[in-house]
Amino acid sequence: MKNSLIFGILFTVLFFFGCAQKAPELANENSITGIAGSTPEITNDSQISNMEGVDESASYGSVDERIAAIEQGVEPIYFATDSYTISPSEHRKIEANAQVFNSELARDLSIKLEGNCDEWGTDEYNYALGLKRAKSAKDALSVAGVDEARMALISYGESKPICSEHNEACWQQNRRVDFKLLP
């Protein structure tokens, strides 16, 4: 479900903005038709020229709306108890998130990585554990091609649970790194 959402958003981003910017370089109609499939009308220079000048965020009412749309395609990274190591199963999400962050639509935005923990601890250690989780995610995103200078870390410890029940399934949801985009 999440994969579909990510690819859906990526496709939308590429379709509306990526294609528009690259269009002048595509010299023949076949290529344009081949990408869009339903855009044979884009054949004259004036239309393409107009599209070149369109701001990427123009189709959103505000930057906040653009950010909200992008964040729908970003997945949190989950961790095992007491661990700040990213498991192999979460690496796929890192790769997918990196693609979103490096897309044309998101490239000008900063990324805040929020480390979170479960309720097993209220002390400073829990906040440091959240921070190390955020740092692990930052390092992994960096390897995946996201500019480190765009990323800032914060740890919320156990203060921002998304699930408040007292069972392992719930704790699992709370041991995570969330990604927030900032202008």
Next chain:
Amino acid sequence: MKKIVMLVLFAVYAFGYDATIEIIKKIDKEPKIAVADCSGGDIDRKIKKRFLKILIGDLKVTTHFDVSDEYVKLDYDGNDGIASLAKNGIELLMKTKLEQSPSGKIVASIKLFNAKNLTQLYEKFYTISKPDRYLFLAHSATVDINDYIGAPSVAWMKRYVIFAAYTKPGFSDIIVSDYTLNFRKKIVTGGLNLFPKWANDEQDAFYYTSYNGRMPTLFKVDIYTGKKTKIASSQGMIICSDVSKSGKKLLVTMAPNDQPDIYLLDLRSGAKKRLTTYKGIDVSGNFVDDERKIVFISERLGYPNIFAKSINGGSVEQMVYHGKNNSSCSTSGKYIIYSSREGRNSFGKNTFNLYLISTQTDFIRKLTNGGKNLFPRFGDDAQTVLFIKYINSKSALGVLRLNANKSFLFPLKAGKIQSIDW
């Protein structure tokens, strides 16, 4: 025989008292005390009832009295009724009279009697101008009677506790209270405000971490004027873990380079010195050994445990060889108290327990038995420890009396305690 017992006890205390050794059998007997209500009808019934309840509770928490729970109504003047109490084994009688002046000021008059010989031992008067703090009258009266019988001081009862409490995800308030949580005053509200720490012994200012700006920021707040001063901010996290005796130096956990480490902040010069450099987690620095060393939590063995090192650098020394998850601690002299996780299932027993060790012996004393007991904080007397007890979504302030091996819980009705200091 009694002399021999006393001599042995004296020798134990004078030459080798160690709080890590639990006193199983208490030889000396606490005096049996009753509290009498002598108030007239001019004081609010609710205030009077709560005052008596707090006073009786305080006397129990001292662990230095055998406290009668029986409600006793007597006249404030005269000796009527005392002899019959003595017949029932009461040795000390505390007569209490509460009065409220038109301006709202509350006065507590206290007479202490030796019930056996009907002798008045003292009379004291306690006044408080802020009516909502009347329960501090009970704390003060308890401190005085405890001093009168020559028991180890419980002056900590008069100190304020400061704590942060989560109100909902992403929100927490900072509250000042008495140790029973019956008096509470919100000091910082709105947003996420964490890890309050008193700035000095006078308790006229405190530090806390605000998450309400771009970065976590450490502020100092004057509790009387409300003046807020920014001390430092850091990406990731910043927490004031300890304050030097002089109040001029702070041990702070922060992460300017995404790496949680312990720093020494000199508030006079503004100098910042990084004390730990391990690439994993180092947090919760506590001054020890006349502030020449720090005790801290590190995961350098692959799990959180307690270590020490000199302020001036050098090697790191492992302090605790018990447990596999010791994530918070407090120090007082040669003693370290720490929480240790012993189970994964919060519905089972023995999940987080508190332990006491001495840096000079190998003894380990288990202080709690079951449940989730965290965030221990030594009192000034080194014999009393505050801690947080969690029961599912609820929390309580715990008071441990080490000498008597007793603990008392004071639940917080709304919110969940995040951290404490006193």
